[in-house]
Amino acid sequence: MKFRVLQNISNSWMIVSLCIILLIPFIIGVVLYSKSIPVFEITSIDQLLFSSTWKPTQGLFGFLPFILSSLYVTLISFVLSAPLCVLAAIYLTQFASKRLVLIMYPVIDILAGIPSVIYGMWGILIVVPFVGETLAPLFNLNSSGYSILSGGIVLAVMCIPYVLNMLMESFKTVPMGLVEASLSLGASKWESIKHAVLKKCRTGIISAFGLGLAKAFGETLAVMMVVGNVVQISGNPFDAGYPLPALIANNYGEMLSIPLYDSALMLASFILLVVVLLINLFFRYLICKTQRK
Amino acid sequence: MKNKNTIEISNLNVWVDNQYILKNVNLDIPEHQITVLLGPSGCGKTTLLKSMNRLTDLYKELKVTGEICIDGDDILKSKRNIYEIRQKMGLLSQKPYPLPVSIYKNIAYGIKLKGIKDRKLLDYNVEKRLKEVGLWDEVKDRLHSSPDTLSIGQQQRLCLARGLAVKPRLILADEPTSALDPLSSKIIEDLFKKLKEHYSIVVVTHILRQAKRLADNVVFMHYGEIVEQGAPDQLFTNPQSPELKKYLVDGN
Ligand SMILES: Nc1ncnc2c1ncn2[C@@H]1O[C@H](COP(=O)(O)OP(=O)(O)OP(=O)(O)O)[C@@H](O)[C@H]1O
Ligand SMILES: [Mg+2]
Numbered sequence: 001m002k003f004r005v006l007q008n009i010s011n012s013w014m015i016v017s018l019c020i021i022l023l024i025p026f027i028i029g030v031v032l033y034s035k036s037i038p039v040f041e042i043t044s045i046d047q048l049l050f051s052s053t054w055k056p057t058q059g060l061f062g063f064l065p066f067i068l069s070s071l072y073v074t075l076i077s078f079v080l081s082a083p084l085c086v087l088a089a090i091y092l093t094q095f096a097s098k099r100l101v102l103i104m105y106p107v108i109d110i111l112a113g114i115p116s117v118i119y120g121m122w123g124i125l126i127v128v129p130f131v132g133e134t135l136a137p138l139f140n141l142n143s144s145g146y147s148i149l150s151g152g153i154v155l156a157v158m159c160i161p162y163v164l165n166m167l168m169e170s171f172k173t174v175p176m177g178l179v180e181a182s183l184s185l186g187a188s189k190w191e192s193i194k195h196a197v198l199k200k201c202r203t204g205i206i207s208a209f210g211l212g213l214a215k216a217f218g219e220t221l222a223v224m225m226v227v228g229n230v231v232q233i234s235g236n237p238f239d240a241g242y243p244l245p246a247l248i249a250n251n252y253g254e255m256l257s258i259p260l261y262d263s264a265l266m267l268a269s270f271i272l273l274v275v276v277l278l279i280n281l282f283f284r285y286l287i288c289k290t291q292r293k
Numbered sequence: 294m295k296n297k298n299t300i301e302i303s304n305l306n307v308w309v310d311n312q313y314i315l316k317n318v319n320l321d322i323p324e325h326q327i328t329v330l331l332g333p334s335g336c337g338k339t340t341l342l343k344s345m346n347r348l349t350d351l352y353k354e355l356k357v358t359g360e361i362c363i364d365g366d367d368i369l370k371s372k373r374n375i376y377e378i379r380q381k382m383g384l385l386s387q388k389p390y391p392l393p394v395s396i397y398k399n400i401a402y403g404i405k406l407k408g409i410k411d412r413k414l415l416d417y418n419v420e421k422r423l424k425e426v427g428l429w430d431e432v433k434d435r436l437h438s439s440p441d442t443l444s445i446g447q448q449q450r451l452c453l454a455r456g457l458a459v460k461p462r463l464i465l466a467d468e469p470t471s472a473l474d475p476l477s478s479k480i481i482e483d484l485f486k487k488l489k490e491h492y493s494i495v496v497v498t499h500i501l502r503q504a505k506r507l508a509d510n511v512v513f514m515h516y517g518e519i520v521e522q523g524a525p526d527q528l529f530t531n532p533q534s535p536e537l538k539k540y541l542v543d544g545n
Pocket of ligand 1: 309314332333334335336337338339340341352354355
């Protein structure tokens with residue numbers, strides 16, 4: 001009898017905790033949405049998302065420059081970090097000596113644990129001058145260095161430990177027997193990695209990339225420190241940009257005297273949340289699709 | 294008539310950190326016969342099979358010396374392409390490890406590695422090999438689906454077919470039936486008896502009765518050394534070494 005009661009209590013506790021975990025993102029979404037209603041009332045959603053005019057004092061809120069900056073920075077960080085992570089994970093799980101792997105694990109953990117402000121400082125001290133003084137002249141461009149590209153590089157470095165770690169976990173699950181089977185059929189080590197390891201880990205690779213992208217899209221501080229924070233739309237990665245998270249972090253609490261500004265920032269947060277959610281859903285979908293194959 | 298040998302191993306030593314895994318192994322694998330490797334767990338049977346295939350290369354900590362001759366060519370020193378050498382041997386492991394591609398591509402894999410891309414030739418080979426292992430009728434309607442949907446026994450036969458597709462001389466089977474049900478095991482055993490017409494076969498097994506059913510030739514290993522070898526009747530009825538005597542008593 002007593003046992004039964006205990007069991008019921010613990011069961012209901014589990015359900016309650018599960019509900020809390022499920023509810024938190026939902027509540028955040030609802031609150032953000034309801035707070036951003038005032039700005040919807042004077043501007044249409046089209047205009048908010050696709051207009052590039054950002055003049056808060058005149059009540060014009062076009063988020064396009066911020067959305068594009070965010071996407072651009074994320075894309076650059078992905079392009080820079082993804083191949084590096086895959087190659088490093090292959091090397092560490094398939095070729096490296098046990099000693100090296102033992103050394104690498106704490107290094108990866110340390111990289112993951114460094115606070116983002118330190119990545120930002122590193123970006124200002126190293127990446128920004130490198131981009132402005134070394135890379136830009138190579139392309140005959142003028143750049144202060146505070147640019148989309150710097151943001152992308154810093155983000156890439158920040159994402160590497162997460163993505164690398166997930167990729168390594170995934171590659172390690174491939175049984176030695178599978179590689180041996182492929183080798184014994186006459187494949188080279190690289191062919192075996194391509195056809196056996198990478199194929200077997202398709203879903204793991206996709207989810208590692210998805211997590212990396214979602215993290216990159218939402219990362220705020222380090223990017224804000226190096227990206228320039230200029231509201232503009234430009235295809236040139238050496239130009240400055242202004243990603244969504246930076247907009248929110250820079251202005252919340254300071255510009256609230258302007259009417260509707262706080263509501264606009266809430267909308268910015270809401271868009272951020274939706275995009276991260278969309279990235280996650282998209283990668284879930286990819287995972288399901290590859291698993292079914 | 295004296296049989297020809299597919300593989301001749303002499304003075305093979307494998308060790309790791311000054312500890313021997315294989316010690317001074319001398320062994321001939323006769324053509325068109327089933328050679329059964331017996332021995333207690335950890336005595337180096339798997340390592341012996343892997344050295345024949347040079348899969349020991351994968352484990353950098355292992356040191357290998359000696360000679361393993363196939364067609365008069367010492368594969369441990371051979372300058373010839375290691376991939377060609379490995380294709381002379383089909384490996385069947387304890388658990389089936391189908392490649393993460395379709396059933397068809399599993400079998401075409403090794404053939405494609407040889408540079409053959411002709412669709413008709415591939416189709417022909419896939420069908421032939423699947424028929425050879427008696428799997429054709431069971432999978433002909435789902436050649437392009439994943440092998441994960443097959444039963445373990447079917448997967449093991451698929452792996453055998455995949456190995457046969459590269460036209461090996463020798464089949465190396467490491468406890469090929471240990472993960473299988475009795476019926477699937479019987480199918481594999483019968484296949485081996487049929488296949489020995491065309492291939493030489495080395496089977497590692499822990500099942501004495503299976504050894505008796507299959508063997509033309511038995512090799513008994515103990516702590517990395519070959520203790521006794523010979524015809525099964527002689528070895529099983531009249532074991533010489535105390536180790537084998539004990540193994541036979543404990544095994545039954
Ligand atoms: N890469 C390696 N590094 C260190 N030791 C190894 C390695 N490979 C094998 N060994 C050792 O060599 C010995 C023989 O191993 P092996 O797998 O060949 O035995 P086995 O006869 O196949 O055993 P079982 O019947 O259990 O499969 C074992 O003691 C094992 O620990
Ligand atoms: Mg073994």
